Amino acid sequence: MKKILFIALAFATACQAQKDGTCNVQFNLSNQTDTLELVTISVDRQVEKRDTLVATDGKISYTANLSETKIGIVTPFSAKARYQFYFIPGENCVMTLKENGSCEYGGSKVYQEMNAALAATDSLEAVAQTLVNEYYTRLNAGEDKQTVGDEIQPRYAEVIEQVMAVKKAYIAANPESDAAAMLVAEMPKSDFENLYALLGDKAKNGVFGNILNRQVELFAKARAREEAMKQAQEKVKDGVEAPDFTLPTIDGGQLTLSSLRGKYVVIDFWGSWCGWCIKGMPDMKKYYEKYAGKFEIVGVDCGDSDDKWKAAVEKHQLPWLHVKNLEGDADVTAKYAVQGYPTKVIIAPDGKIFKTIVGEDPEFYTTLDSVLQ
Numbered sequence: 001m002k003k004i005l006f007i008a009l010a011f012a013t014a015c016q017a018q019k020d021g022t023c024n025v026q027f028n029l030s031n032q033t034d035t036l037e038l039v040t041i042s043v044d045r046q047v048e049k050r051d052t053l054v055a056t057d058g059k060i061s062y063t064a065n066l067s068e069t070k071i072g073i074v075t076p077f078s079a080k081a082r083y084q085f086y087f088i089p090g091e092n093c094v095m096t097l098k099e100n101g102s103c104e105y106g107g108s109k110v111y112q113e114m115n116a117a118l119a120a121t122d123s124l125e126a127v128a129q130t131l132v133n134e135y136y137t138r139l140n141a142g143e144d145k146q147t148v149g150d151e152i153q154p155r156y157a158e159v160i161e162q163v164m165a166v167k168k169a170y171i172a173a174n175p176e177s178d179a180a181a182m183l184v185a186e187m188p189k190s191d192f193e194n195l196y197a198l199l200g201d202k203a204k205n206g207v208f209g210n211i212l213n214r215q216v217e218l219f220a221k222a223r224a225r226e227e228a229m230k231q232a233q234e235k236v237k238d239g240v241e242a243p244d245f246t247l248p249t250i251d252g253g254q255l256t257l258s259s260l261r262g263k264y265v266v267i268d269f270w271g272s273w274c275g276w277c278i279k280g281m282p283d284m285k286k287y288y289e290k291y292a293g294k295f296e297i298v299g300v301d302c303g304d305s306d307d308k309w310k311a312a313v314e315k316h317q318l319p320w321l322h323v324k325n326l327e328g329d330a331d332v333t334a335k336y337a338v339q340g341y342p343t344k345v346i347i348a349p350d351g352k353i354f355k356t357i358v359g360e361d362p363e364f365y366t367t368l369d370s371v372l373q
Contacts, residue, residue, distance in 0.1 A: 004133055017169040020091040023064045026107075031078045032058040040064065041071040043214045066212040086114075088183070088207045101129055110178050110207060117170050117179035121163045128163070149255040157226065168195065176200040182219045189219050225334055232337035242267075242347045243335040247300070247323035250313060255323050257298065258351060264295035264371060267345040269325075269333060271303045272312035274341040280360040281316050287365060288320055292370045300325050302333055302341070346371075 027036060033055055040049040048070070053060045064087045074083045074097070081101040085093065094106035102122060105115035131152050138148045168191070168254045171180045181203040185248075192215060196204075204212060235243065246256040257265070268284070270277035288297055297320035301309040306324065313322055325332050332338075336345060336356075344364050346354040354371070357364045 021065055021067050023056060023066065023087040023089055023091055023093065025062045025072075025085075025087070025093045025095060027053070027055070027060040027074065029055050029058045029060070029076065030097070030099050031055070031076065034058075035077040036060060037075045037077070038062065038322070039073045039075075041073065043068070043070065043211050045071075045351070051103060067357050069207050071211075086208075091207075102126070109171065113179040114182055115176055117167075117174075117177070117183060120170060124159055124166065125161045128156060128159045131159065147159070164191070165175050168361075171195050171198055176202040178203060178206045178208060181206055185211045185215055189222060192219055228331075228334040229339075232335055236336050236353060236356065238353055240352050240353055241351055242345070243332075245330070245332045247326060247330070247332065250310060250322040255312070255321060257347075260296055260298070261351050262349050264349060264354070264368075265347040266297045266368075267336070267347065268297055268299045269302055269336070269338050269341060269343040269345075270299060271301060271341060272308050273303060276360045277342040278312075280342060281318065283365065285317075285319065287368055291368065294372045295368070296321060298323060300332055300342070302338075303333065333355065 029036075034053065036053045038051040038052075038053055039047055042048050051062070053062060064072075066087055066089055068089065070087045072085050072087050074085070074095075075081070076097065079099070079101075081097075083095070083097055083101075083102070083103050085095055088092075088108075088110060091108040093111050096104040096106070098104070102125060105111040105118070114199075125269070135148055135152045135156075139145060160200055161288065167183045167187075170185055174180045175198050181199060184192065184199060185208050187195055196212065196216065199212075213345065232243075242257065244256065244258045246254055249255050257267070268277075272278070296334045299318060299320060299322045301312075301322065302325045304312070304324075309322075309324060312318075336343070340358045342358075342360060346357070346367060348354045348363075348371075355367055357367070
């Protein structure tokens with residue numbers, strides 16, 4: 001009777017954990033007094049939370065409250081290794097961190113399955129890590145970087161290919177497993193779609209369903225962008241009409257490119273994160289002043305938050321027009337097939353592309369001199 005009552009209580013506790021969306025994690029560390037940095041990351045790969053955890057007798061307990069599976073990354077202060085794992089609502093995880101950079105999962109059934117899937121490549125992963133260590137050891141000893149790389153890289157690539165083969169075999173053999181879903185979620189775009197198609201509905205809709213769905217969405221967007229880029233490359237040649245666009249301005253208005261016809265216009269695709277973009281700003285300002293009134297610059301900020309965009313314009317005192325690139329159908333970088341930063345597109349007064357220059361190239365300034373003097 002007591003055993004039956006215990007089982008009933010355990011079942012009720014598990015149901016409550018699922019309902020509450022809690023995930024209990026115990027970290028086992030080889031260093032008894034180590035400290036961990038724990039980062040919680042959303043399905044969109046955005047950092048949501050950072051915690052610093054101190055071990056007692058080599059153990060740390062942590063509880064996360066969440067509504068969907070999220071990524072966790074732990075970094076021990078005593079080592080350079082980083083360990084990725086998953087917070088799964090309603091489950092209990094025991095994660096043992098090893099000194100060689102690998103880890104073992106225990107706890108709930110789903111974590112045990114994950115451990116079995118990952119254990120199949122443990123020996124290969126250890127070989128790969130040994131090759132990485134050898135590479136840096138030889139570099140630190142003064143050997144030539146190119147020579148060492150030419151020797152080790154093929155061996156490393158061969159091991160990684162074997163790792164991928166083992167993981168693909170596991171997915172094919174366990175299509176309904178949550179562990180297989182985890183492996184698929186970690187696959188690069190080149191392999192994701194074919195392996196995702198192997199999964200059964202149970203795995204697709206299981207605990208890693210939110211991560212898989214986001215990957216499907218992101219890769220679909222990437223394919224659409226690649227297709228748009230291919231089409232754009234055929235349309236944005238010198239002498240063809242520049243694709244028109246309307247984007248939000250830095251002061252909250254709207255700017256339509258075609259409204260600037262009648263003078264030369266430079267579209268400058270840039271971002272505050274782009275070192276070469278920022279490096280070229282002083283010369284851009286000189287030429288903007290040199291040919292004041294003869295041409296206009298439209299800075300199209302790409303990849304910044306609104307705050308970073310506005311702060312960069314203010315910091316570098318950029319006096320020309322500024323708009324913010326958007327996503328989806330309004331993504332101007334796709335319309336102009338932008339593949340590097342900065343990219344400067346010079347548009348003639350008749351609205352046709354005169355020249356496109358990628359990178360911070362002196363040719364841009366000699367071209368401006370030739371058409372504006």
